[in-house]
Amino acid sequence: MDLTLSAGQYDLVYNAFSFVIAAMGASLLFFVLVRGSVAPRHRMAITLSTVVVGIALYHYIRIFNSWVDAFTYKGGVYIQDGIPFNEAYRYVDWMLTVPLLLAELVIVLKLGKGKTRSLLIRLTIAALAMIIAGYPGEMAASDSTSKIVWGILGTLPFLYILYVLFVELSNSLGRQAPGVIRLLSALRWILLATWTVYPIAYILPALIDDPVVAELARQVGYSVADVLAKPLFGLLVLAIALAKSRDEGYAEAGDIASAQPTNATPAR
Amino acid sequence: MDLTLSAGQYDLVYNAFSFVIAAMGASLLFFVLVRGSVAPRHRMAITLSTVVVGIALYHYIRIFNSWVDAFTYKGGVYIQDGIPFNEAYRYVDWMLTVPLLLAELVIVLKLGKGKTRSLLIRLTIAALAMIIAGYPGEMAASDSTSKIVWGILGTLPFLYILYVLFVELSNSLGRQAPGVIRLLSALRWILLATWTVYPIAYILPALIDDPVVAELARQVGYSVADVLAKPLFGLLVLAIALAKSRDEGYAEAGDIASAQPTNATPAR
16 A cells, blocks of 8 residues: 655654664763763673664664655645655564563663573573564555454563563562652553553554554564664663762762762662 | 566565665674774684675675576566676675685684684685686586586585594683683584585576576575674674673673673673
């Protein structure tokens, strides 16, 4: 189903993709520069944040170029007559970045070797199952039974991930400082709020009759969700790593943003 | 023999190449960032891992572009009527990266100067002989005698490399910690498992009658093998270097991911 878009509609998606490229590139640069301010034992989480936004930067450059190549400007409108717009980049991106995002969250908590390994293995398997089930569903016709079946198959591991993060993990937080628990809580809610956008975008073509509106909402929705789920998520992981570094007496992390003297008591 | 591919067949290879580019770029960034966490005396192995994925990143960008340039989208299918798809990139890549991968493995073990030099020289010669013999065989017709002859000539140095790694090297591991020996064992099996993909891809055109299926299987097989043989291999070398750094009391490597205290006994 080839689309014909007004200049405004085409530019909306074009600008959304360009915005995501800028956001991913900016956070890549930021995480590389700020990494040294975190205590060495907490740097792995920041390293993973950096890799995640780097991978997303690459894929959004490809997605942007694929969007440009898919349309031709003719008689005041954009006609989709070129190479098909390639949606698969998103799934390749998620296969690489979603396990890394979950690893960031687990690693920054420093839960002990056995617990960390068990969580990493189970969350990675669940994340891959979720994404691999999503792809054939995404490619299926919007009103087909197979779209529903794959959607349900992808939702089950998603629910398992939520169970691990909101139930199992809560029982392991006894040793964390109150400030860290508050940040972790924010992190989990951002993850839940942004990840909910993906299944909504998945079922959108079945809900919205106008294929143009459905496509615009999908692409803009995915773009916003990716910025929240990767750079913003990485900033919160950084805040946790900085708070922990400060509490453990790492001087470089003492007063990143405010004028608080480095020998002050840990942040409230 | 020009191929005509459906959009799905073309995209399968296209997306596999894009996935490899993302994986090589991500591991390049990761190895650069994490290098400082390894004790200085073990950094050379990480440096070589970084160079290997950097070389592979470059070649996969070329392979990807060559794939795109070789096909034209016409009437819903991809027709191979452009510049021929350039397979030689792979052999140039392997001539540079395979000796470096073997050097990573030898160097991270710290076997003593004389032993290290002897292993590096013999493994490099064998690796180059293996790859140089493979190239004319790859270019030969799939059912020709010369394909078989070059295949056998390339297999002999491959068997010699396996002999060195699995027999000769095992006799030099007395001084390594048990955790390191376990990681090294995993490293050798990954090397054997992934390197076995290359001769399979080499003989695939002779085994599969349908040239389209043979080509897709070859390109996807090479892509998966390259991700396992380079980034995953590099991660295992990193794990060995970190375990050794930790055992030698290098604090930065103490607890990269979990809450294990830095003065703990070697990883179980």
